[in-house]
Amino acid sequence: MSAVFNYLGLVGAFLSAVLLFPALIAFGSGETENGISLVLYAALGSFLSITLLVATGHTAMLLDRRTSILLAVGGWILFPLLLAFPISGMFSIDYGAALFEAVSALTTTAADGVGRLEAQPAAAIALRAAIQWAGGLGTILTFLILLGPTSIGGLPKTRRSVGEASGRIATGIHRMAGSLTRYYSAATIFCFVLLMMTGIEPFAAIILSFTALSAGGYLPSDGELFELGNSAALVVISFFFIVAATSVYWHRMVGRWQIENLKRHRESYYLIGSVAVVTALLTVTFATTPGMINSTGPLGLAAEALFNAASLVSTSGLQSSNGVFTLLSPAFVFFVLLVGGGCYSAAGGIKYYRVGAMLFHARHDLSRLIYPHAVAPMRFGTEQYDLGVMKSIWSMFMAAALVLVAGSVLLALMGLDYQASITATIAAFVNAGPAYSDAWAPRGTEGWIAYHDMAIGMKLALAAIMLIGHLEVIAVVVALDPRRILFR
Amino acid sequence: MKIIICGAGQVGYGIAERLAKEGNDVSVIDNSAELVQNIQDKLDVRGYHGHGSHPDVLARAGAEQADMIIAVTLHDEVNMVACQVAHSLFNVPTKLARIRAQSYRQPHWQNLFARQHMPIDVIISPEIEVGDVVLRRIALPGARDIVPFADAQVTMLAIDCDEECPVIDTPLSQLSELFPDLNAVVVGISRGGQMIAPRSSDQILLGDHAYVTCEQSQARRTLAIFGKERPEAGRIVIAGGGNIGLYLCRRIEEMMPTARVRVIERSRETAMRMAQGLDRTVILHGSALDEALLNEAGIRNADLMVSITNDDQVNILASVLAKKLGCGANLALLNNAGYHGFTKSLGIDDYINPRSVTISRVLQHVRRGRIKGVYSIQNGAAEIVEAQALDTSPLVGKPLKELELPDGMRIGAIIHEGVVSRPAGDSIIRPRDSIIILALAERVRLVEQMFRVSFEFF
Numbered sequence: 016m017s018a019v020f021n022y023l024g025l026v027g028a029f030l031s032a033v034l035l036f037p038a039l040i041a042f043g044s045g046e047t048e049n050g051i052s053l054v055l056y057a058a059l060g061s062f063l064s065i066t067l068l069v070a071t072g073h074t075a076m077l078l079d080r081r082t083s084i085l086l087a088v089g090g091w092i093l094f095p096l097l098l099a100f101p102i103s104g105m106f107s108i109d110y111g112a113a114l115f116e117a118v119s120a121l122t123t124t125a126a127d128g129v130g131r132l133e134a135q136p137a138a139a140i141a142l143r144a145a146i147q148w149a150g151g152l153g154t155i156l157t158f159l160i161l162l163g164p165t166s167i168g169g170l171p172k173t174r175r176s177v178g179e180a181s182g183r184i185a186t187g188i189h190r191m192a193g194s195l196t197r198y199y200s201a202a203t204i205f206c207f208v209l210l211m212m213t214g215i216e217p218f219a220a221i222i223l224s225f226t227a228l229s230a231g232g233y234l235p236s237d238g239e240l241f242e243l244g245n246s247a248a249l250v251v252i253s254f255f256f257i258v259a260a261t262s263v264y265w266h267r268m269v270g271r272w273q274i275e276n277l278k279r280h281r282e283s284y285y286l287i288g289s290v291a292v293v294t295a296l297l298t299v300t301f302a303t304t305p306g307m308i309n310s311t312g313p314l315g316l317a318a319e320a321l322f323n324a325a326s327l328v329s330t331s332g333l334q335s336s337n338g339v340f341t342l343l344s345p346a347f348v349f350f351v352l353l354v355g356g357g358c359y360s361a362a363g364g365i366k367y368y369r370v371g372a373m374l375f376h377a378r379h380d381l382s383r384l385i386y387p388h389a390v391a392p393m394r395f396g397t398e399q400y401d402l403g404v405m406k407s408i409w410s411m412f413m414a415a416a417l418v419l420v421a422g423s424v425l426l427a428l429m430g431l432d433y434q435a436s437i438t439a440t441i442a443a444f445v446n447a448g449p450a451y452s453d454a455w456a457p458r459g460t461e462g463w464i465a466y467h468d469m470a471i472g473m474k475l476a477l478a479a480i481m482l483i484g485h486l487e488v489i490a491v492v493v494a495l496d497p498r499r500i501l502f503r
Numbered sequence: 504m505k506i507i508i509c510g511a512g513q514v515g516y517g518i519a520e521r522l523a524k525e526g527n528d529v530s531v532i533d534n535s536a537e538l539v540q541n542i543q544d545k546l547d548v549r550g551y552h553g554h555g556s557h558p559d560v561l562a563r564a565g566a567e568q569a570d571m572i573i574a575v576t577l578h579d580e581v582n583m584v585a586c587q588v589a590h591s592l593f594n595v596p597t598k599l600a601r602i603r604a605q606s607y608r609q610p611h612w613q614n615l616f617a618r619q620h621m622p623i624d625v626i627i628s629p630e631i632e633v634g635d636v637v638l639r640r641i642a643l644p645g646a647r648d649i650v651p652f653a654d655a656q657v658t659m660l661a662i663d664c665d666e667e668c669p670v671i672d673t674p675l676s677q678l679s680e681l682f683p684d685l686n687a688v689v690v691g692i693s694r695g696g697q698m699i700a701p702r703s704s705d706q707i708l709l710g711d712h713a714y715v716t717c718e719q720s721q722a723r724r725t726l727a728i729f730g731k732e733r734p735e736a737g738r739i740v741i742a743g744g745g746n747i748g749l750y751l752c753r754r755i756e757e758m759m760p761t762a763r764v765r766v767i768e769r770s771r772e773t774a775m776r777m778a779q780g781l782d783r784t785v786i787l788h789g790s791a792l793d794e795a796l797l798n799e800a801g802i803r804n805a806d807l808m809v810s811i812t813n814d815d816q817v818n819i820l821a822s823v824l825a826k827k828l829g830c831g832a833n834l835a836l837l838n839n840a841g842y843h844g845f846t847k848s849l850g851i852d853d854y855i856n857p858r859s860v861t862i863s864r865v866l867q868h869v870r871r872g873r874i875k876g877v878y879s880i881q882n883g884a885a886e887i888v889e890a891q892a893l894d895t896s897p898l899v900g901k902p903l904k905e906l907e908l909p910d911g912m913r914i915g916a917i918i919h920e921g922v923v924s925r926p927a928g929d930s931i932i933r934p935r936d937s938i939i940i941l942a943l944a945e946r947v948r949l950v951e952q953m954f955r956v957s958f959e960f961f
Contacts, residue, residue, distance in 0.1 A: 275611065386765075386799055388787040390774040399779070 017071040018078055019086050024067030026090060026153070027097075029196075031060030033149045034101060034142070040218075041138030049105060049138040056101045078188070083161040088489065091157070091482055095121050098146055105139035115466075115474035116143060119448060121150035122485040123361060125232030125332070126448030128474055130467030132237045137218065144225040144233050151229025151361035152199045154485065155263055158359050159195070160188050168487045169408035171358055171368060171398045195263060203228045206255045213247040223248070227255035230329040230361045232449040240335050246311075246318035249335060253290075253318075253325035260329035260356030261286055282357045282367045286328060289367075293324035293351065300342045327351050330363040332447030338454030345455060349438070352445045363446035363484055365415060369408045372400050414488040419444060422480045429473050432456070435463045443477045444484035504528065505569045506869070507595075508548075509555030509585045510576035511538040513838065514601065514629070516546075517862040518573060521883050522869065523547045525948065530564040533576070556584035558592050566593035573865055575601040575627075583607075586623045599625040599868055601861070603746065625868045629861045630746040633836065636855050637747070637809055638754055640834055641739065643722055644807065645731030647712065647853055650878045651719070652889040653937050656923050657916045658722045659690075659878065659887050664711040667730035676703040678728075679925070686925045687717035687725045690915040690941035691885055698884035700913040700941055714880060714887070716915030716939050718923045733832075736807035737762050740800045740830065742791030742821045743812035744768030744777040747836070751809070752777065752784045765800035767791045769812070791821040794828065803829040811836040811855075822851050840882075873954045875937065885943045887915070890954040894934045898953055904928035911943035912950065 034057040041050030078086075095117040102120075103113035106129050119126045120143045132140060163170050206224035211217065222235035234240060240249075258266070261283040268276045297320035301307045311319060319335045326333045327340065330352055334340055340348045355364010379391035400408070419440055426436035435456065442451035448466070456463040466474070483491050504527045508515050511533035519542060523529045529548040532555045533539050539550035553560030555576050566572070572589040574582035582600040589595040600623045602608065607615065608628060616623050639649035648661035664671055670678060675689050691714035692699050692707065699705075707713055717725040726732050739755070741748055744766045755762050764784045768774040771788050778786045789796040791812065802808065808825035810818035815837050822833035827850075837843060837854045846854050859882065866886075867877040876889035892899050898906060903914065903926055914926040918937040924930065932938060942950040 382785075386785055386787060388789050388796060388799060390768075390771070390778045390786045390788050392778045392781070 018082050020067050021071040022086055023090060024064045027060055027064030030149055031057045031064060033145050036145045037138045037142035040141040044137040046136050046138050049136055052104055053101060080165050083165055087157050087161040087486060091486055101142060105142050106135060111471040115478045118478035118481050120146040122446050122481045123147050123150045123229045123231040124443060124446040124448040124481045126466045128466045140235060144222045147231040147233055148225035148229050154361050155359060156192055167489050168411035169369060169404040209251045210248055213245060213251060215248050223252060227252045228259055230256060230259035230331045232331050232333040246315045249318045249322035253322045256325035256329040256331055257290060260360050260362040262357040262359045264359055285367050286357050290324045290328045293327055294321045297323055330355050330445045330447040332442060332450035337452060341454045349441050352441060352447050352450060355445055372408050376405050411488055414491055418483050418488055418491060425476050426473060432460060432463055440480055443480040446481060446485055505565060507564050507566060507569045507572045509574040511542045513858050514575045514861050516542055517858050518865050519548050520546055521866060532560055532564050556581050556588055558588050561588060566595060569595045571597040573599045579604050583621060587621050590622045598623050599865060602626050602628055603630060627861060627864050629857055630750055632860045632864050633855060633857045634747050634750040636860055637751055641736045644733045644736055644832060645726040652876050652939050653918045655719055656918060657716055657939050658719050660715045660725060662713045662715060662729045662731055664707050664713055669730050670707055670728060671709050672706055674704055674706045675701055686721055686923055687715050688915045688925055689713050689715050690913045693881050698881050698943055700911050700943055738805045739764045740802055740805045740808045741766045742810040744773050747811045749777050749780055752781050756783050767796055767800055791817060797825060797828055806831040808833040815839045815842055819849060823849055826850050883944055885941055886947050888940050888942060888950050890938055892932050892934060892936045892938060896953055898932045899934055902929045902931055911946040913941045915939040915941060
């Protein structure tokens with residue numbers, strides 16, 4: 016257990032440091048009280064985290080399967096509970112609503128449960144965006160360090176294997192986390208600089224670069240994204256959405272120009288191909304929608320199509336203007352969202368790797384009708400999968416389907432329109448909060464309640480779905496059968 | 504020339520046989536006393552019992568005076584170490600090794616065989632050689648054998664002259680008149696088991712095997728003139744999924760995007776390995792002698808059945824069965840030379856002898872002078888040689904009709920500055936021209952001398 020506390024201490028220290036960013040914004044915006052409050056939260060968090068680190072620093076840091084799962088599930092429940100306090104203070108909302116905001120931000124769902132951003136302090140908006148940014152990094156690290164080695168849900172195994180010698184594993188994890196944090200931060204700064212170059216004002220550029228890198232969906236202010244920027248800004252954000260949705264392993268292959276590995280890799284190419292297809296589809300849709308081409312011009316139209324496609328595929332859910340997704344078939348939109356991004360990325364969803372594996376497996380089974388003696392390749396790009404992996408993937412898929420059904424029924428029972436319940440459940444599950452909006456509502460339909468108008472019960476149910484989706488239903492499995500997972 | 508051969512198996516024996524026949528000083532090393540005794544009894548070679556990579560054994564075999572070492576034992580690592588020891592301790596100038604594991608041949612590891620690491624001059628992979636032969640047969644199914652020369656600008660085709668052949672009884676000189684724009688020459692004819700280098704007045708008879716050199720782009724037309732024009736095999740069934748099968752399927756996937764290939768492999772593990780390495784090929788697990796499995800592979804509509812398992816008998820039976828079930832043509836890998844004689848009577852259209860393919864490749868590098876390529880035909884009865892003419896060569900500077908080439912040699916093509924031309928009486932060979940020439944076994948040494956780099960050259 017000491018390893019769990021030690022790593023919780025590390026993450027806590029990092030999140031405490033992240034709180035200093037909104038504090039700086041607060042001081043810069045003349046919100047001194049908010050700034051002091053955030054510094055105090057950061058100091059308290061740092062004190063607790065450092066205490067944990069000091070208390071557990073001398074003990075063995077062996078991350079076995081049980082510890083890894085416990086840390087992943089425990090951490091993603093504990094930190095929103097803690098981060099809800101500063102959020103509650105900044106937005107002046109009750110703890111329940113703040114918890115929804117904390118989960119929504121940390122899981123990069125970006126479901127705005129507050130509303131009326133123009134009335135909110137800059138520090139609060141920056142706090143939420145910064146937590147979202149940290150959540151994006153935390154997502155990649157969770158899968159890279161904790162869940163990847165356990166192969167839960169058929170995840171492709173990472174290089175670290177569970178049960179390695181404690182000293183080696185701790186060094187490896189620290190090195191991996193350090194280099195990934197540096198890379199993620201550098202990419203965010205690069206995105207910020209590019210957005211500034213496109214003419215976006217600094218505060219908006221910061222919030223949007225946080226959103227882009229984490230595949231989140233928070234905006235710096237009310238209104239619609241295309242009003243904030245221009246076509247170039249949309250293209251920049253689209254590029255970083257794709258960066259956020261593709262595997263960090265692929266990024267490393269590209270960075271080191273490992274030709275052989277790049278040739279064998281598949282997932283990221285399918286993902287980029289999907290963005291291209293959705294972009295083409297949206298371009299045609301926009302071009303045939305009366306008035307659209309005249310208002311933005313062909314290049315602006317293409318940029319907007321690219322932005323919405325990248326947002327959809329990366330499970331950001333952000334739209335260039337409210338209701339863009341409704342120009343497409345809802346089944347198509349939610350299918351793309353459910354598929355999600357790539358493994359070891361900040362994106363949500365089932366992941367291309369799993370969908371690819373299921374499709375290959377299904378194709379193999381179908382081909383057996385023609386060739387009963389055929390031997391299938393059983394691989395998707397660089398990843399090999401045996402029957403055990405396929406079982407894990409199918410189990411994860413079935414559990415996800417159950418969560419979606421249960422979630423939508425629960426929300427409907429709480430008073431949300433049933434179609435709205437399904438939409439909200441999917442949006443929460445794949446962490447694409449902005450994808451749920453009343454633009455989907457058939458004309459004259461009631462019951463499509465905005466996030467900020469939802470009752471606390473609905474918000475907490477959605478927060479639970481966000482966490483379950485974010486942890487790829489492992490939390491449900493642990494909750495249903497803790498002995499089997501944690502003590503086997 | 505003093506040559507050491509490590510390995511007295513089928514390939515080692517075949518190389519030793521050919522080199523000894525040509526008057527080379529051959530020493531053979533093997534760790535099987537029985538094989539060493541056998542080779543000493545049958546050939547004019549010295550045999551040494553021992554491990555081919557051990558310095559003391561190599562020293563006993565005369566490595567200090569050796570001009571070349573040919574390491575063709577069953578084990579890649581022994582072959583590699585034998586070459587390394589021959590280089591480091593005995594300074595043997597030329598080192599050839601047979602290396603089968605494809606891991607050593609991966610392009611990104613090719614630096615392994617650099618001069619400063621493991622200096623092996625020539626690496627021969629029988630699987631790749633055999634795979635390339637099969638590929639060429641698939642591309643030109645009418646020919647019994649296809650060998651590229653001069654960077655694939657020229658092709659040598661071996662053609663069976665049967666009832667379908669419209670040029671039977673036609674003098675060769677008349678062929679040139681009938682097809683003046685055809686860059687093709689009949690360089691050799693195997694008649695009744697005997698190899699001849701024909702003259703222009705000779706004619707092709709029924710039952711001959713003609714060896715024709717032609718410009719690569721005219722290979723199909725040449726086959727059509729000999730009545731052997733057949734479309735490229737598009738539906739292929741392969742029996743056997745070992746290294747050759749995997750290499751073959753990979754190359755087919757790369758080169759023939761429309762080809763449909765089905766592989767039947769007995770070992771599940773090998774079948775799985777193949778499936779993981781291929782994208783479009785269907786791998787079936789089971790026996791190639793199972794009629795139901797052959798039908799599942801679509802043998803009735805297949806253009807070609809390629810049997811390349813490790814078992815000659817399986818290859819023969821699978822080929823015969825495939826033909827019986829409706830397959831268009833078959834090609835079998837036959838290691839045992841004893842089976843070669845009756846393939847036709849069994850209904851096997853064509854066969855590949857991996858041993859002769861490997862031996863031919865090895866011998867290519869044994870030849871001296873400016874010889875760039877060699878292919879041995881009819882079990883060594885003749886060789887097709889690609890050589891570069893030097894200023895000092897007796898062939899240079901005179902019209903061919905004035906050269907008075909001895910019998911047993913025939914020039915098939917002249918490549919001047921990348922342009923292939925058919926040799927005629929007034930053709931003149933210029934320095935640095937490449938020449939494709941057939942030489943009967945007894946004339947090979949003479950061809951070597953014609954293209955040897957002499958002191959005059961410097």
